């Protein structure tokens with residue numbers, strides 16, 4: 001591959017991943033690289049970033065592709081390959097593993113990124129080779145590598161180590177899981193690099209790079225993703241709030257205020273240069289949210305709740321309920337100004353109150369809602385239901401839902417599953433959607449759009 | 456004009472005026488100058504976005520023209536405005552004999568024009584750094600205005616004609632990303648995301664701004680700040696706050712930043728009660 005081919009293929013891959021890279025960005029990048037040169041990898045990286053990126057949420061995807069198309073080394077790298085020559089060919093004995101784990105643990109505790117990256121590459125080289133039956137059939141596996149290294153043990157060991165040097169428990173747990181998480185990502189990146197080397201970058205780019213965080217499915221989020229998602233909530237709420245206030249202001253220009261306009265015109269010789277308008281009166285509604293908090297949809301529910309409560313000033317009154325097969329009000333967990341992490345933890349703990357027998361039962365939960373909170377819904381309230389509509393083949397209680405729908409002013413249902421999975425298995429999506437309009441809401445982008453549209 | 460001759464030249468010269476740029480910042484600043492493209496800098500509060508523009512102006516000897524954005528900023532404040540009051544006076548003072556044509560030409564002349572930062576920056580013949588600060592605070596309409604200025608570096612004033620830049624300013628736009636800027640504006644800009652610096656760089660910034668601070672305390676300080684930033688606080692400490700903290704420690708003659716010392720001075724960096732609670736708990740301060 002020539003440099004130009006590589007450049008074109010790299011941009012093509014970014015476009016395929018959903019980054020808007022137009023011809024003008026392409027030309028900028030070329031002009032910029034002409035000035036900076038190809039001599040230093042870091043500068044090439046920063047130059048591409050400056051000319052192609054448009055927002056920080058694209059960064060991770062951008063970096064992953066850059067690693068594939070402009071790998072920091074080839075094969076085992078120069079330094080390592082030299083060192084390997086005077087070692088026996090097989091370096092995967094129990095003793096080797098123990099020694100390697102030891103070294104890795106040290107690097108994790110020191111948080112030495114450069115060494116961790118080397119160790120990630122070394123780990124894949126040693127423990128992740130998947131011999132193939134013929135030439136071109138061999139491959140590399142991040143999964144096998146990580147299994148051999150047993151990351152859970154590494155995390156525990158790291159927590160202990162950090163505690164020993166004076167870290168608090170929560171801080172240590174958090175740091176350990178972030179560091180081990182990012183080491184896992186390095187291993188995954190190195191496996192991708194090696195596969196790309198053998199099969200060509202285009203193929204690998206198509207199959208293994210994950211979408212940007214705002215397009216990542218809630219239902220397929222991993223632990224590190226969840227943390228990244230959680231960190232997005234306040235900035236997202238802030239952006240939404242700004243956008244809403246500005247739109248409100250734009251709409252707010254009410255009727256002309258004659259008296260103020262005339263009075264202001266005195267300063268300009270009686271010519272009314274500036275007009276003044278009466279403010280428009282906004283109408284307030286009350287939002288009532290019902291969230292399925294069972295199993296895999298729990299994450300989706302708590303993100304949506306956090307986002308909604310972060311926007312409380314825009315919304316007026318909000319009441320929130322969680323359910324599995326029973327209903328439980330959680331409004332009180334969202335004290336104004338409360339800490340995000342604490343709230344999430346308390347919310348998770350409260351799940352047990354929403355379950356009686358422990359199997360999701362939408363019909364029963366709806367009935368219990370009307371029983372316990374008959375006056376929660378009224379002509380001023382909007383009803384929002386969050387869930388995958390998978391009710392374990394139990395009675396759907398459609399008439400109950402219809403009564404709820406009729407009691408409220410508006411109603412929506414957000415389903416975190418891809419539309420194509422609706423109605424498969426025990427999903428009663430269409431049945432419920434016939435009563436309450438159902439919207440697909442798989443990722444932050446869709447969630448943001450929805451929240452913006454209903455406000 | 457050659458703003459910086461290479462990325463490493465940018466690093467050196469920004470460093471000489473007290474701005475310690477990381478490699479990405481230096482490369483991007485070099486490119487903004489060499490390609491004559493506006494630079495959009497995004498990032499959390501207090502990471503040195505505004506300071507970067509000021510540092511470029513100091514390092515290159517160019518004057519800084521600043522447009523501070525806010526909600527409600529309009530063309531009249533950003534670009535130019537006719538001095539209506541003076542024009543009215545002029546019209547009223549005109550004696551009946553004077554033809555309207557004449558008065559008209561007269562009141563739409565340089566004398567009655569109030570230039571605002573964007574126009575000022577474009578008309579200057581000396582090297583200029585144009586800082587459009589906190590651009591996310593403006594309304595979307597202002598972006599249309601910026602678009603015109605940033606793509607052609609010219610402004611059309613219907614009564615006077617088109618004013619084109621004789622010399623392109625070095626343009627820096629900063630944003631807290633409190634809202635997304637339009638794609639059109641972004642396409643015209645180079646993009647730089649500034650984030651909190653790593654501990655090495657932050658220590659260097661602290662030592663350069665508070666040179667009397669003890670080395671050991673400086674090291675303890677930046678590592679404490681890094682741990683605070685890991686806690687998902689509502690308002691993570693900024694570089695400016697790290698520097699404030701350093702000054703406080705120096706003033707109080709604290710020569711060992713242990714748990715008690717952190718607890719006593721935490722108010723300098725954390726502004727929310729719930730953030731303080733969380734820090735006290737997780738850093739085991741009490």
Ligand SMILES: Nc1ncnc2c1ncn2[C@@H]1O[C@H](COP(=O)(O)OP(=O)(O)OP(=O)(O)O)[C@@H](O)[C@H]1O
Pocket residue numbers: 473474475476499500501502503504505506507629631660694695698
């Ligand atoms: N790289 C750096 N080198 C030296 N000082 C720095 C650097 N970055 C930030 N600072 C210091 O941090 C202070 C705050 O930076 P600045 O005001 O530019 O932040 P900002 O990103 O514009 O924040 P805001 O979003 O609140 O406007 C500066 O006054 C400067 O003292």
Ligand SMILES: [Mg+2]
Pocket residue numbers: 504505506588629
């Ligand atoms: Mg600023």
